[in-house]
Structures are given as C-alpha cells and as structure tokens.
Amino acid sequence: MRPLPAIRLSALSRLSSLKSHLSYSPSSSASAPPPPPAMKYRVSIIGSGNWGSAIAKIVSENTAANPGLFDESVRMWVYEELVAGQKLTEIINTKHENVKYLPGIALPTNLVAVPDLLDTVAGADILVFNVPHQFLPRLCGQLKGKIPSTVRAISCIKGVELSPDGITIIAKYISDELGIYCGALSGANLAPEVAQEKFSETTIAYKVPDPADTISQKTMKTLFHRPYFHVNVVEDVAGVSLCGALKNIVALASGFVDGMGWGDNAKAAIIRRGLLEMTKFGREFFPECEAATFTEESCGVADVITSCAGGRNHKLGVALITSKRPIFELEEDLLKGQKAQGVTTAQEVHEFLEKRGMAQDFPLFTAVNDIIFNGLDSYALPQILEKVEKPLE
Numbered sequence: 097m098r099p100l101p102a103i104r105l106s107a108l109s110r111l112s113s114l115k116s117h118l119s120y121s122p123s124s125s126a127s128a129p130p131p132p133p134a135m136k137y138r139v140s141i142i143g144s145g146n147w148g149s150a151i152a153k154i155v156s157e158n159t160a161a162n163p164g165l166f167d168e169s170v171r172m173w174v175y176e177e178l179v180a181g182q183k184l185t186e187i188i189n190t191k192h193e194n195v196k197y198l199p200g201i202a203l204p205t206n207l208v209a210v211p212d213l214l215d216t217v218a219g220a221d222i223l224v225f226n227v228p229h230q231f232l233p234r235l236c237g238q239l240k241g242k243i244p245s246t247v248r249a250i251s252c253i254k255g256v257e258l259s260p261d262g263i264t265i266i267a268k269y270i271s272d273e274l275g276i277y278c279g280a281l282s283g284a285n286l287a288p289e290v291a292q293e294k295f296s297e298t299t300i301a302y303k304v305p306d307p308a309d310t311i312s313q314k315t316m317k318t319l320f321h322r323p324y325f326h327v328n329v330v331e332d333v334a335g336v337s338l339c340g341a342l343k344n345i346v347a348l349a350s351g352f353v354d355g356m357g358w359g360d361n362a363k364a365a366i367i368r369r370g371l372l373e374m375t376k377f378g379r380e381f382f383p384e385c386e387a388a389t390f391t392e393e394s395c396g397v398a399d400v401i402t403s404c405a406g407g408r409n410h411k412l413g414v415a416l417i418t419s420k421r422p423i424f425e426l427e428e429d430l431l432k433g434q435k436a437q438g439v440t441t442a443q444e445v446h447e448f449l450e451k452r453g454m455a456q457d458f459p460l461f462t463a464v465n466d467i468i469f470n471g472l473d474s475y476a477l478p479q480i481l482e483k484v485e486k487p488l489e
C-alpha cells in the first residue's frame with residue numbers, strides 16, 4: 097500500500113512580524129549598550145468551552161507570570177449566547193467565571209472574553225485553537241486570508257478527521273486553511289480536574305518550522321506549563337494527534353471488559369494491545385511518527401489509561417455489553433446529546449483499514465467495530481487476540 101503523505105510544513109519566516117512588536121527604550125546612560133529589544137507575544141484563544149476555558153486560565157496565568165515574554169492580556173473568542181438573560185462575554189468579563197462551561201472556577205482578570213472572532217485574533221502572534229472540531233471549518237473560513245503567515249498556532253482539539261480515503265490531522269487542517277504552522281496539545285487531561293489545579297501532564301507537539309523563528313519550543317512550554325500542569329514538548333504532531341483519536345477505540349474495548357465483569361487483568365491486557373495497535377497504525381500511515389509518543393507520553397499511554405478508567409467511551413462500552421441495545425440509542429440516552437467519539441472513530445478506522453486490506457492486522461480495532469456494528473460476541477475477544485500473537489519458534 098502507498099503510505100499517506102507526511103505532514104508538509106511550509107517554511108515560514110517570522111522576522112517581518114516581529115519588527116512590529118519590537119519596543120525600545122533609550123538607555124539613560126550614553127555609554128551603556130541599549131537593552132535587547134523586548135518581544136512580547138500576544139496570545140489569543142479561539143474557543144471557551146470546558147477545555148477552552150481551562151486552557152485559557154492556564155495561558156493567562158502564564159502570560160501574567162512572564163511579562164517580559166508575553167503581552168499580559170489574553171483575548172478569548174466566545175461563541176456569544178445569553179445565560180439567564182445576560183451575554184456570556186459580559187458575565188466572563190465582570191464575574192471572571194465562565195458560568196456555563198466551567199462553573200465554579202475563577203478565571204484570571206487578564207483574560208478578556210471577545211464575541212467577535214476577527215477582533216480576537218487581531219495582532220496575535222500565537223493562536224490557541226480549542227473548539228469542538230465540528231465548528232472548526234466555519235471558524236477557519238472566517239479567518240482564511242486574514243492571518244499573517246508568521247503567526248504560530250497550537251491546536252488543543254483532540255483527534256483527526258478520518259475517511260476511507262485518508263486521514264486529516266486537525267493541526268494540519270488548520271495549517272493548510274490558514275497558511276500558518278500549527279502544533280498540537282493533547283494529554284490525559286480532564287478539563288474540570290485541570291481547572292481545579294489537580295496535577296496532570298500533557299504533551300505538546302511543536303516543531304519550529306523556520307530557523308529564523310523566535311517562537312521556540314521553550315516559548316510554547318512557558319505558555320502552557322504550570323506547577324500543576326506539566327508539559328513535555330516533542331516534535332511529533334501526527335503522533336500526538338493520532339493518540340487523541342485512537343485511544344477512544346481502546347476505551348470502548350475496556351468498557352466491554354468491565355461490562356463482562358472481567359476485572360483489572362483483562363483491562364491491562366486490552367490497554368497493552370490497544371497501545372500496540374495505536375503505535376502500529378501511526379507508524380504504518382505516518383512513518384514520521386515516533387513510537388515513543390504512544391508509549392512514553394501523556395498523550396499516549398497516560399490518556400489511554402485515563403480513558404479506559406472512565407469517561408464517555410468507556411461508559412458506552414459497558415452499557416453496550418450489559419444492555420445489548422443499539423449503540424446510537426444508548427449514546428442518545430446516556431450521553432444526552434454529547435458524542436462518544438470512539439464509536440465513529442472505530443467505524444472510520446475500520447473502513448480505512450478495510451479499503452487497504454489491512455483490517456486483520458489490527459485485530460482489537462477490528463473486533464471493537466464488529467462488536468458494535470456486526471454482532472460479534474465480546475466474549476470472543478481472547479480468541480481473536482490469541483490468533484495474532486507471534487507463534488514461538
């Protein structure tokens with residue numbers, strides 16, 4: 097089979113935009129050399145949901161803590177809506193709380209909610225995308241042609257777009273639509289826990305696209321790392337993005353295991369096999385992926401463990417086995433309008449693999465699809481997985 101093309105990152109120079117952000121104060125001493133120019137990066141967040149607001153809190157804490165590096169004020173685009181008759185932006189800017197999407201959490205006062213998307217991004221050097229992915233095409237449509245190519249971005253949107261014909265990494269979609277470099281942030285990060293400053297780790301994938309760039313991996317780490325939110329920076333954008341999508345299939349399988357009452361040994365086996373298939377999928381279709389992203393990073397092994405312990409996909413997996421009801425009916429009843437991403441991901445990954453004659457090479461992914469859609473008995477999982485264990489010499 098022909099591997100999908102690797103992410104292409106255009107070489108972009110930042111020099112011209114930085115000139116506009118240079119500020120210079122003449123020294124009082126005639127002999128002293130002038131101080132180095134201060135470059136303050138302006139940061140804007142696009143999205144203000146549960147994760148959007150939690151990340152905005154982190155970023156605003158860090159811009160305030162690093163006034164030499166960042167403009168302290170952070171603008172956050174808010175999809176305007178009325179909450180108890182008042183505009184959500186007004187509530188956020190006066191109460192400093194997103195009462196609808198992150199209630200009970202005090203937001204920094206340097207975080208400014210803005211209802212207009214173009215006002216939000218005006219003059220920004222760094223954009224942080226954090227919206228449910230279905231809204232992204234419309235937002236990118238509004239931004240297209242209006243963002244200088246020197247701007248850099250991070251996508252906190254989990255996952256990839258899959259079709260039988262190919263895989264689109266969301267960070268790459270943003271790069272292609274807006275003509276800017278975009279990295280990715282993903283990890284074992286449940287927004288409410290992060291917002292309450294309970295310890296967690298995350299992975300940022302960011303590869304400096306041009307040697308002339310002054311926005312470095314260190315700049316990105318400084319923007320997101322907190323004492324309670326530890327950041328590790330890697331360069332593997334595809335790997336980090338794939339982890340966020342594929343782990344949901346494994347989470348469904350762990351739900352099946354709990355639904356059958358098989359306990360922790362079985363769940364550990366599913367986690368191990370799931371991680372192997374995730375890594376294999378990444379290496380097969382994105383050869384530049386690093387295996388270590390899957391096995392050593394928060395976005396990989398840690399997010400798999402969190403997702404297999406609970407959450408939407410796990411819950412749905414348990415319910416499918418215990419109730420035997422159709423998956424979409426269960427999703428409707430249990431998740432009240434929210435979606436368990438793993439169901440569509442399992443189906444899309446299966447169609448993608450089938451088209452390439454490779455479904456049998458990913459027995460766990462294939463079994464999850466068959467249990468959900470083709471009536472495969474979940475109790476057959478051990479035999480299915482046994483078939484592909486390497487025979488001893």
Ligand SMILES: NC(=O)c1ccc[n+]([C@@H]2O[C@H](COP(=O)([O-])OP(=O)(O)OC[C@H]3O[C@@H](n4cnc5c(N)ncnc54)[C@H](O)[C@@H]3O)[C@@H](O)[C@H]2O)c1
Nearest residue numbers: 144145146147148175226227228229231253254285286287
């Ligand atoms: N919530 C988490 O714990 C978590 C953790 C890690 C990653 N993520 C990822 O973060 C991303 C954002 O998720 P979230 O939890 O912040 O979202 P959310 O579901 O909490 O919020 C929905 C957001 O969408 C906005 N919205 C509603 N209608 C809209 C429209 N028509 N157009 C544009 N925006 C509209 C709402 O104002 C709100 O800000 C997702 O990709 C998710 O996978 C979430």
